Amino acid sequence: MAFRGSQVWFWRWRRNPLKRRADAVEAWVVLGAWTLTVVAGVLAGLGIARSVEHELARERVEWRPVTAHLTEQAPGTATRQSVTSSGDRVWARVSWTVPDGSARTGQARVEPGSAVGSPVTVWTDREGRLVTRPATPDQARLRAAMIGTLLGVGAAAVPFVGGRVLCGRLERRRMEQWDAEWALFGPLWGRTTG
Structure with a gap:
């Protein structure tokens, strides 16, 4: 050493x-x-x-939840579980109305097998575009x-x-x-x- x-x-x-x-x-x-x-x-x-x-x-303040409705049948079959993770969700087309009254459409994650017209909560920015859920503090x-x-x-x-x-x-x-x-x-x- x-x-x-x-x-x-x-x-x-x-x-x-x-x-x-x-x-x-x-x-x-x-x-x-x-x-x-x-x-x-x-x-x-x-x-x-x-x-x-x-x-x-700023995103937490400006982004708002909006109720959208499915415009097509969601792929997959409905599950009996009331709580599922986002991995169990599928993409489907939804439509919603922005504050100025115009209709918008887009893709959102929904429960598999959800029927046409089912309500889905989506998040939108000021212009009514789909965004992800804002981060918590x-x-x-x-x-x-x-x-x-x-x-x-x-x-x-x-x-x-x-x-x-x-x-x-x-x-x-x-x-x-x-x-x-x-x-x-x-x-x-x-x-x-x-």
Whole structure:
């Protein structure tokens, strides 16, 4: 097992006769990249989450349930179960009336085997177009948090990767300088003074 000494904090900023200008530049690049990573990730995540939650709240206010009626027999056979999951539902054509009095038609999920004229609750937007049921406040918070987290991590990845790339270039440059200096002074080590 290898022994490691105690870690020295802020070693990049301490005085050292062997420290080069490239070391100081790398120290500031690392600090800047980490700062931008945290700030970009948090601000982007919070901003997107707030925006998504606001949009879902707007949908809850604007979208309304409407009673529609089947215009054709629903495929399948009727089941005896009173409660079914959405997986047990089938698509069928329905019609409804929008607030201005005009009739609309569309496809909606209904119970299998439902008869023509059966009432079905559908959700519509301001223009009377079919939409999905709006998210509840709890669902909206969860969805906003998940989307905010994913996009915040994505936004944080940009400065993080940029900092890693820049540090890699600085490291390659430093190694090239060491190679050039070693080529000059390495052969002198074989000579003796006298």
